[in-house]
Amino acid sequence: MDEQELRDDLRIIESAFDRTAYQASIDRATRTLSVDVLARMQQRRRFPAWKVLAAALPVAAAVVVLIAPWTSTPPSVQTTPSPSVASATVPDAPAISSIPSVSTTPGASVRKAARNTPRASAAVTDEQLLSEMYGEQFVNGLSASIQEDQPTMFELTSQDLRLLSMSVNNEDAF
Amino acid sequence: MSTYPLTLDTDARILEEFKRGSRERAATAFVRRNQRFVYSVALRQLNSPEDAQDASQEVFIRALQSIDGFKGESALQTWLYRITINVCSNMRRKKKLQSWFRIGNHEDEREVAGSHVSPEQHVLNLDFHSRLATFLEALPEKQRETFCLRYFDELSYEEISDMVGTSVGALKANYHHAVKKLAVMIKDTDLYDQWREDHG
Numbered sequence: 001m002d003e004q005e006l007r008d009d010l011r012i013i014e015s016a017f018d019r020t021a022y023q024a025s026i027d028r029a030t031r032t033l034s035v036d037v038l039a040r041m042q043q044r045r046r047f048p049a050w051k052v053l054a055a056a057l058p059v060a061a062a063v064v065v066l067i068a069p070w071t072s073t074p075p076s077v078q079t080t081p082s083p084s085v086a087s088a089t090v091p092d093a094p095a096i097s098s099i100p101s102v103s104t105t106p107g108a109s110v111r112k113a114a115r116n117t118p119r120a121s122a123a124v125t126d127e128q129l130l131s132e133m134y135g136e137q138f139v140n141g142l143s144a145s146i147q148e149d150q151p152t153m154f155e156l157t158s159q160d161l162r163l164l165s166m167s168v169n170n171e172d173a174f
Numbered sequence: 175m176s177t178y179p180l181t182l183d184t185d186a187r188i189l190e191e192f193k194r195g196s197r198e199r200a201a202t203a204f205v206r207r208n209q210r211f212v213y214s215v216a217l218r219q220l221n222s223p224e225d226a227q228d229a230s231q232e233v234f235i236r237a238l239q240s241i242d243g244f245k246g247e248s249a250l251q252t253w254l255y256r257i258t259i260n261v262c263s264n265m266r267r268k269k270k271l272q273s274w275f276r277i278g279n280h281e282d283e284r285e286v287a288g289s290h291v292s293p294e295q296h297v298l299n300l301d302f303h304s305r306l307a308t309f310l311e312a313l314p315e316k317q318r319e320t321f322c323l324r325y326f327d328e329l330s331y332e333e334i335s336d337m338v339g340t341s342v343g344a345l346k347a348n349y350h351h352a353v354k355k356l357a358v359m360i361k362d363t364d365l366y367d368q369w370r371e372d373h374g
Contacts, residue, residue, distance in 0.1 A: 019325065030209040033231070033234070
């Protein structure tokens with residue numbers, strides 16, 4: 001194609017597609033482009049992707065929580081029979097022999113031993129403690145009065161009450 | 175003391191302004207200097223003014239975010255051209271995927287197929303950009319892009335060669351073929367007769 005032919009063809013093209021009109025239309029379309037770009041950049045700086053993601057996470061989590069019960073499969077039926085009450089194992093109370101020996105020396109060692117003693121042997125310990133503190137005779141008398149259903153020394157008579165009130169009012173009465 | 179550039183009318187001055195720290199001023203000048211070119215390329219690639227607007231914004235945002243890493247191995251316009259082509263091909267891919275999910279929404283195609291006007295008359299009824307797009311679509315891709323960069327964007331063969339990575343000789347051949355084909359297509363429409371009447 002020679003240059004003259006090319007120029008002729010270009011004139012035909014210009015008749016259909018006016019370059020100036022084309023560029024004017026592009027200028028109209030891009031009039032606010034620089035402002036739009038700067039605004040979008042500012043917006044991205046203010047709300048970067050990680051911030052948007054962080055804001056969306058709780059919503060996504062809530063959606064998952066709401067949807068999960070509808071989408072999850074029901075739990076499979078357990079074929080292993082549940083342990084019956086009869087076969088339920090109850091931890092054995094420690095045997096008396098396993099109770100730590102209580103020192104006969106009154107004081108801290110006794111209380112410490114009592115604290116460390118398992119609850120199943122509490123009655124034995126109480127009895128031992130009582131006999132340590134008040135003497136064996138007192139403990140025997142107490143257990144005899146309980147067995148005979150007789151009033152114990154803890155059931156106060158009217159005279160005891162009078163004495164007690166006197167002691168409260170006047171400690172020197174004793 | 176360094177001189178303060180009053181007008182940012184060259185790539186070098188714009189880049190210098192970025193380095194100086196006046197980023198907003200430099201960014202505004204950068205966008206204004208290249209907006210016509212970027213939008214024009216995007217419009218040809220996407221055939222939609224709205225999509226071309228979105229693509230142009232995205233191109234400039236990407237460019238401004240990485241302008242500090244621009245080493246100046248090529249012209250800024252060449253660099254922008256490559257970003258524009260990437261952004262547009264991503265958008266086209268995305269749109270293709272979206273349209274694939276919108277099966278049966280082909281109203282535009284039905285409108286043209288169902289009309290009883292000739293293709294030439296249909297071309298006349300369209301506006302400037304649609305008419306242009308219709309003619310350009312008939313060209314092979316390389317000829318089309320070479321013609322547009324030379325004819326509308328008024329770039330030299332050397333600049334186009336840097337952008338598309340084709341030799342100047344091959345570009346000249348592409349351009350000449352494109353001009354010849356377009357002239358033939360235009361001669362076949364009423365548009366040419368109308369122009370001849372107008373110009374005696």
